[in-house]
Amino acid sequence: MVSSKKQRVLIVDDIAENIRMLIETLKSEYATIPATSGEIAIEKANTDPLPDLILLDILMPGMDGYAVCAALKANPRTQDIPVIFITAVSEAMDEERAFKAGAVDYITKPFVPAVVKARVQVHLELKLKNDLLQRLAHIDGLTNIYNRRKFNELLDEEWKRTQRSRSPLALMMIDVDYFKNYNDFYGHTAGDDCLRRVARCLDQTLQRPPDTVARYGGEEFVVIMPETNGQGAQYVAEMLRKSIEELQIPHEASCCCGHVTISIGLAVAIPEVQIGTPRELVDVADRLLYEAKAQGRNQLHFTDLSKN
Numbered sequence: 001m002v003s004s005k006k007q008r009v010l011i012v013d014d015i016a017e018n019i020r021m022l023i024e025t026l027k028s029e030y031a032t033i034p035a036t037s038g039e040i041a042i043e044k045a046n047t048d049p050l051p052d053l054i055l056l057d058i059l060m061p062g063m064d065g066y067a068v069c070a071a072l073k074a075n076p077r078t079q080d081i082p083v084i085f086i087t088a089v090s091e092a093m094d095e096e097r098a099f100k101a102g103a104v105d106y107i108t109k110p111f112v113p114a115v116v117k118a119r120v121q122v123h124l125e126l127k128l129k130n131d132l133l134q135r136l137a138h139i140d141g142l143t144n145i146y147n148r149r150k151f152n153e154l155l156d157e158e159w160k161r162t163q164r165s166r167s168p169l170a171l172m173m174i175d176v177d178y179f180k181n182y183n184d185f186y187g188h189t190a191g192d193d194c195l196r197r198v199a200r201c202l203d204q205t206l207q208r209p210p211d212t213v214a215r216y217g218g219e220e221f222v223v224i225m226p227e228t229n230g231q232g233a234q235y236v237a238e239m240l241r242k243s244i245e246e247l248q249i250p251h252e253a254s255c256c257c258g259h260v261t262i263s264i265g266l267a268v269a270i271p272e273v274q275i276g277t278p279r280e281l282v283d284v285a286d287r288l289l290y291e292a293k294a295q296g297r298n299q300l301h302f303t304d305l306s307k308n
């Protein structure tokens with residue numbers, strides 16, 4: 001999947017002829033994106049999808065290459081994009097400064113196309129491998145959604161962001177009802193299949209890009225919804241519960257329904273105002289999930305601390 005798309009190379013140079021030559025050299029194998037100034041480069045580096053590599057001229061009017069590189073490295077979204085500096089041999093190249101700024105390599109002008117291509121290829125192959133490692137570290141192997149490690153990272157990021165903006169953060173703990181009975185009745189392979197369907201359904205039902213579902217462990221899932229008030233979060237939680245019911249996955253061994261259902265604990269709070277740590281928010285949602293289970297399952301239990 002990753003390799004079927006052309007990798008994207010952002011080429012930054014204030015001289016159009018240099019950009020043209022680099023595009024000519026690379027366009028048969030890579031998607032190229034031109035930028036004629038440091039300011040434009042920062043903008044184009046932050047698009048979706050992100051570039052896989054940046055060729056960055058050092059000497060440019062306005063923001064020079066070092067300043068652009070520093071800005072890219074300061075932004076969590078763009079900090080992992082490899083940067084190769086481009087410099088004329090006549091300009092005294094400060095190699096140490098280039099690597100300290102975060103570059104992975106540098107190329108001197110005038111270009112030798114075969115060398116440019118070879119260096120770009122090496123760094124793009126490394127990038128593919130790094131992306132794959134990142135993916136393996138963050139994606140749950142069974143369900144293909146984020147795993148608990150990634151969830152913890154996202155929760156910490158969103159916690160800080162919503163704390164700064166003083167906006168509510170909603171967190172749901174979700175658990176499949178009577179799932180032990182499901183495994184016992186239908187077998188573990190069918191159980192795995194059921195978890196995959198539940199995960200896909202939760203993921204597809206969430207509409208807003210920052211809303212994220214992850215597998216918390218076993219048959220337990222977690223959803224974070226930044227900048228979402230109690231009413232909105234309650235609406236989404238109810239939609240998730242219904243969407244799982246509507247899958248109508250038969251569950252003859254369930255003690256509450258003839259099909260697979262979920263219970264949800266939902267907590268909404270403004271970080272640091274009503275709740276002191278991300279862990280506490282998880283604990284509140286977990287207690288509510290426990291209540292939902294105790295009171296019959298296939299239901300949502302909810303608290304909006306941001307209203308207090």
Ligand SMILES: Nc1nc2c(ncn2[C@@H]2O[C@H](COP(=O)(O)OP(=O)(O)OP(=O)(O)O)[C@@H](O)[C@H]2O)c(=O)[nH]1
Nearest residue numbers: 175176177178179180181183188191192218219293
């Ligand atoms: N098939 C499959 N089963 C799993 C996986 N992870 C956890 N389970 C099973 O999920 C079941 C969870 O059971 P319990 O924690 O007792 O909860 P429950 O049966 O869902 O009951 P309630 O949560 O109270 O409704 C256990 O039987 C685990 O073995 C998995 O990856 N695949």
